[in-house]
Amino acid sequence: MSLSQTAASDYTKGLWHSTSDAIRSIETFYVRPRWLFVRVETEKGIVGWGEATLEGHTEAVEGAFVDLRERFVGWDSANIEDIWQTAYRLRFYRGGPVLMSAISGLDIALWDIKGKTLGVPVWQLLGGKVRNRCQVYSWIGGDRPADVLAEAQARKDEGFTAVKMNAVESLGWLDSPAALEGTIERVKEVKSIGLDVGLDFHGRVHRPLAKQLAKNLEPHRPLFIEEPLLPGQQEEIKTLYGMTSIPIALGERLFTRQDVRPYFEAGCIDIIQPDVAHAGGLSEVKKIANMAECVQQTYDIGLAPHCPLGPIAFAACLQLGFSTPNFVICEMSWKMHYNAGEHDLLTYMFNPEVFAVREGMVSLLEGNGLGIEIDEARVRSEDLAFREGQVKAWRNPVWRGPDGALREW
Ligand SMILES: [Mg+2]
Incomplete structure (x- = not known):
């Protein structure tokens, strides 16, 4: 037929x-x-x-x-x-x-x-390698960042050159400017030991405070500020973009090329952060990266895959990084505050050594496919505990202000 x-x-x-x-x-x-x-x-x-x-x-x-x-x-x-x-x-x-x-x-x-x-490794299928190592950053400070210096030192000792932390705890629409003072001190502490630091506003900083915070941070030169306002506010972000020289990053809550297009066209971001586990996988994120690239004078936007997730998503991000010219840095969830105790980035892997960080970078993944070996028995055991009700699915915390009103998490 x-x-x-x-x-x-x-x-x-x-x-x-x-x-x-x-x-x-x-x-x-x-x-x-x-x-x-x-x-x-x-x-x-x-x-x-x-x-x-x-x-x-x-x-x-x-x-x-x-x-x-x-x-x-x-x-x-x-x-x-x-x-x-x-x-x-x-x-x-x-x-x-x-x-x-x-x-x-x-x-x-x-x-x-x-x-x-x-x-072959996946990066061979995505056009071959354009670099031998991918820079990564880790997390410090948790949801309510406080004493970050010890954590920053630990990440430095583990080989990282850059970290990210939440800029603030919960904020109201208009809080006292004093609520922002701790952020500057923490940035100075982290930078004092020679690390670069990205600040995640997490969409929890409303416009009246976001512009203050961006201005206050400018002399301290963070690596980037992330989600300075909520998704959908591209015009407001563009205004903020014009007020600061700090690179602006966002994209974890954008899911397709159609979603990122208004931000590219508005010229309001420097770094796009699609999450490979949310934005259509390797197929779509590769296209978003190409769309953002500077070849032929298009948007000149860098790619920093968002990845506070597991080893499979991280390996997929690295495969993109090895094959994508405008890749700049990737998030790595090692010792992130959600990964408490025995359930961390390397827990379900037989070959965790492939994610070793040296001089702030992970070396080329040489294995076939994603280049990682998953401990299937452990994965099945974990899942069974969930199905039997011994483990509950994760939920994000609910935050309310002193007046009882809901706040962004
Ligand atoms: Mg974020």
């Missing part, structure tokens, strides 16, 4: 895909501290891992996988772009954090499978 003779129903089933190695199964696993791993296996037994973590919304993303599983089991695992297009466009309702995180997890797993099938 020729392609032109294929019945319409065959298209909907994906039967026109050559089934050289069809998807046999798509599974999801909840693992602490707050991650959702995806395991895709092919008929030939190739296993790919993805990450669809959407912090605080695990059950919603798992719901989206009911549909993806029904649609794509039986499809050729090699046709990543067609699967992505079908998952995104065919379902009419598109975009948003839940659907895009689910697509992300599936997409990353399919790239892992393709790399393992062909015997």
